[in-house]
Amino acid sequence: MERQPASAATAPALPPGLPGDAQLLYGRNAVHEAVRAGRRRVRGLWATAATLAAEEWIDRDLVREAEPDALTSLVGSGDHQGVVAAVDPYPYVExxxxxxxxxxxxxxxxxxxxxxxxxxxxxxxxxxxxxxxxxxxxxxxxxxxxxxxxxxxxxxxxxxxxxxxxxxxxxxxxxxxxxxxxxxxxxxxxxxxxxxxxxxxxxxxxxxxxxxxxxxxxxxxxxxxxxxxxxxxxxxxxxxxxxxxxxxxxxxxxxxxxxxxxx
Known part of the structure; x- marks a missing residue:
């Protein structure tokens, strides 16, 4: 099957009830540290098959597998490194x-x-x-x-x-x-x-x-x-x-x- 260009790939559906000011984090370190820090709730997680195989920290109960082009369409960037997370807004402090x-x-x-x-x-x-x-x-x-x-x-x-x-x-x-x-x-x-x-x-x-x-x-x-x-x-x-x-x-x-x- 001919591979679709990134612009034509269908992005994964966002989880229901996602706040309007939620963020879509992308990149292995950015997503990993958000999960590790636990300062904001992870509401959705997508990863490619290659990333799932390489990253043991990814929660297998939460993650959904997605193609690289689909993640590019989701976040508007090809720099996602195979993983994207929908998270709550950034928690600024006083x-x-x-x-x-x-x-x-x-x-x-x-x-x-x-x-x-x-x-x-x-x-x-x-x-x-x-x-x-x-x-x-x-x-x-x-x-x-x-x-x-x-x-x-x-x-x-x-x-x-x-x-x-x-x-x-x-x-x-x-x-x-x-x-x-x-x-x-x-x-x-x-x-x-x-x-x-x-x-x-x-x-x-x-x-x-x-x-x-x-x-x-x-x-x-x-x-x-x-x-x-x-x-x-x-x-x-x-x-x-x-x-x-x-x-x-x-x-x-x-x-x-x-x-x-x-x-």
Whole structure:
């Protein structure tokens, strides 16, 4: 039988009673971590025969077998890696929950709009042991299926707060005892940045990263206690925001680990 093109394949039927704001996660890591974390209910699960044979974690009582092209039609992407899950909406947390931790390490994103960058940063933050992530509610990427896939499922474990006004959220973090460090390649908020390895990153820390091309907005930069910059010695004048976040997070982690070892 001639194989149907993906555009003509019939997508599997969605489970009855699926909430209108449910998400269709795709990709092995994204789906696996959603199942493993258990933070949101899995209402439907589809996998190809090859994926079923290779992935022991898939619930055989819940899964339905589907052809690869059918999964492509279901999610609108060929990057599903043979598995798709219908899950409840992403469970954002309140900012107060993140600030209630003892000496939290938080990453705040100032209108970062690319879901791939959001996913990459979430993956790094989770791997570095960050307490959580703060994102903007408007003009910014949300935790979508593509962001979940880019994070390799890290968003299922990392608490993420979505705030209406980032500057106000940073002020609340300062009131809770955190120090706010904003990444800025050039002068921002009327101040020049210092070298990234100069500040004392002990205690409660919020690292603020701006959108590529625009950086930190003036009010956000003005709210930061200090601005930090990475050295750029080549001909390109900026790093990808995900890469810059990784470098800064691990500098903070290294400093904090040294302090813990000394006490």
């Amino acid at each position: 900012l107060e929950e993140l600030l209630a931790h003892d000496a939290p390490l938080l990453v705040a994103l100032d209108e970062v709009q690319d879901p791939q960058n959001l996913g990459s940063i979430a993956r790094t933050a989770e791997c570095a042991g960050a307490t959580g992530l703060i994102i903007c509610r408007h003009r910014a990427a949300e935790v979508t299926p593509s962001a979940a896939k880019a994070s390799a499922g890290a968003v299922e474990h990392l608490p993420i707060a979505q705030v209406r006004n980032l500057a106000d959220a940073l002020t609340a973090a300062k009131d809770a005892g955190a120090w706010i460090y904003g990444a800025a390649g050039d002068a921002a908020g009327g101040r020049d940045p210092v070298a990234y390895d100069q500040p004392d990153y002990s205690g409660s820390v919020v690292l603020v990263m701006g959108a590529e091309g625009t950086g930190l907005r003036p009010r956000v930069a003005a709210t930061c206690d200090e601005l930090v910059a990475l050295p750029l010695r080549g001909r390109i004048d900026s790093l990808n925001v995900g890469v810059a976040t990784a470098v800064l997070l691990y500098e903070i982690l290294q400093q904090q680990d040294r302090l813990d070892s000394a006490t």
